[in-house]
Amino acid sequence: MSKPTDAEWKQWNEQGYLVFEEALSGDFLKRLQAAFDRCAEAGKEDFLQGIVRGETTATFYDIPGALEKDDVFIDLVDHPAYYGHLQAFTDGKVILLGPQVRMVPPWVLSYVGWHPDVGPTNPLHIKVQIYVNDVAPGAGEFAYVPGSHRPGAGPYPRVKNLEAMPGYKRFPGKAGTVILFNSYGWHAAMENHTGVPRKSIILIYEKYTEGRIKPETYVGIAGRLHTQERRRLFSLEAS
Amino acid sequence: MRIDAHGHVFAKVSAEFPRQVNEVMPAEHEAPVSELLGHMEKNGIDRAVLVQAGGSAFEHHAYLRHALRAYPDRFRGIALIPPEVWASPEDYMDSMCDDTGIVGFRINTIGGPLDPFAPVDVRMFDAYPIWRHAAERDYVIWLYVGARDAHLIAYLTDVFPQVRVVLNHLGVCPGEGKFRWDEKGRPRIDTPSYNPAFHTTYRLCKYENLTVHLSGQYAFSREEYPYRDLAGWHKSLLNHFGASRLMWATDFPWIYEAPGYGALCNIIREMLPDLKDHEFDEIMGGTARRFLRFPG
DSSP states (O other): OOOOOHHHHHHHHHHSEEEETTSSOHHHHHHHHHHHHHHHHHHHHHHHHHHHTTSSOTTOEEOTTHHHHOHHHHHHHTOTTTHHHHHHHTTTOEEEEEEEEEEEOOOSSOSSOSBOSSOTTSOOEEEEEEESSOBOTTBSOEEEOTTTTSTTOOOOOOOSSGGGSTTOEEEOBOTTOEEEEETTSOEEEOOBOSSSOEEEEEEEEEEOOTTSSOGGGGGGGGGGOOSHHHHHHTTSSOO | OOEEEEEOOBOOOOSSSOOOOOSSSOTTOOBOHHHHHHHHHHHTOOEEEEEOOSOSSGGGGHHHHHHHHHOTTTEEEEEOOOGGGTTSOHHHHHHHTSSSSEEEEEESOOOOOSOTTSOOOGGGSTTHHHHHHHHHHTOEEEEOOOGGGGGGHHHHHHHOTTSOEEEOGGGOOOOTTOEEEOTTSOEEEOOOSSOGGGGTGGGGGGOTTEEEEEOOHHHHOSSSTTOGGGHHHHHHHHHHHOGGGEEEOOOBTTTTTTTOHHHHHTHHHHHOTTOOHHHHHIIIIIHHHHHTTOOO
16 A cells, blocks of 8 residues: 655645656556446447537547446555555545546647636545556646645636646656646646547545535445445445 | 627518528518617617528528618628538638628538547538638638537637637537527527536637627526526636627527517626626627727
8 A cells, every 4th residue: 555755745735746657557557448448439429429419528538437337447446556645645534526537539729728626625635647548748648737736826827828827737647657636736638639539537536524425426336345445435434 | 889799680581582481480570670770779789790590592691781781880790601502612702791791601510520539631621611711801700510510610710710700609519409499489409507618619718819709698598587507607708718709699689579688788797797897898899899890
């Protein structure tokens, strides 16, 4: 189980993010990539029809129901490469809000501009961005404004060109790279002009508060959550 | 100057003013320019944009051209392009804009690949020849496309950054099967509460030559006037585009009965109560005057 070093604690507190290169590798990564592609293919026609009906956007494809479809996505939620960090940063009270198993097509724009996900009055809110394929510079990589999570940071300009954001940092990476970030901070996906879709999984966590996630949310996978810790993580038991 | 940046006028069907008919525009129905002018006078609106309704053939534009000729300082016109000339639209577009007050063309499809992961060659898009000629002649593109095309707009806007583009009706791109006429004879579009346009048309804010209409609220809202469930969309558009790239419009005549032309003259104050005066002035006419080059 991972555990933050003193240097990582400092970076987390001051910068709001940590990068874990090669956090996923070998057979696990191959298993994840295969499951991702299989689930993406299975849901593709419904995705296209959702676009036609105006019910979903074409600029990213969230593969539905991944947790129910393959255990590798459950194993990702408490993966030892970073799960200990999540526990440490939330005083041992982390819960999963949800996964976004996301494929982002090349486009002339980014599908999302600079934004924080929540304000600082929200319980600590953490996202884990996991690259399933190699994400080169200019391939829709995640970007973050270091330090923007801190109380009193900003204000930050509403820039129309992503690259005009002062002080931002891009995070290209190899498949298996994991970026853990405080989502009080300003972040975006950069434009993807490479012709290669970005495949990534965004796991959304929060420090436990009572009633945040309804127990029925993950009841469909309850039979596959064999430890008390996992049941707490998926809000099937109180933390 | 106050400018209503989108609406329609049409006459009863006649030899002088032929047009297509449908369930909300039967042959005997009319929305004359005189009626519009009455509403404008009463509410202090100086100018308006007249958008063709009733068919895309050249002859179907007879009443629009008549209105533009009759009031050359009050109106600008937006025409339609018949499907059969889309592949080579140059002559048609030029003849339509020949000193008539018509400044651009409304199109409702882009005609590229639905699958966003498919390879893109923008020159193969159905709308490419129209956009190319608009770039050559400085015509305005008036856009109200379906959801399947929402992500394709950016490719053309990127290739032709000099073309002035106006996204109609809050930048919403209606889904197939989501359109109907309501009991008051108004268009009704069912849209999800989380608007997919946040990730398609709102992202077009990067292109400086693209503006958005604040209009059509009645068609999207789940509430009665003043449609407060759409306040977030308006605020988001303001944050993305800024007041200098937003245009107020009523979408006359569909709104004459409900909520009424006067009510829609107040919709911007209802939706964006914190606007500064200069921002309000931009949305209520400044943007349209500059962008569409209305005479001073």
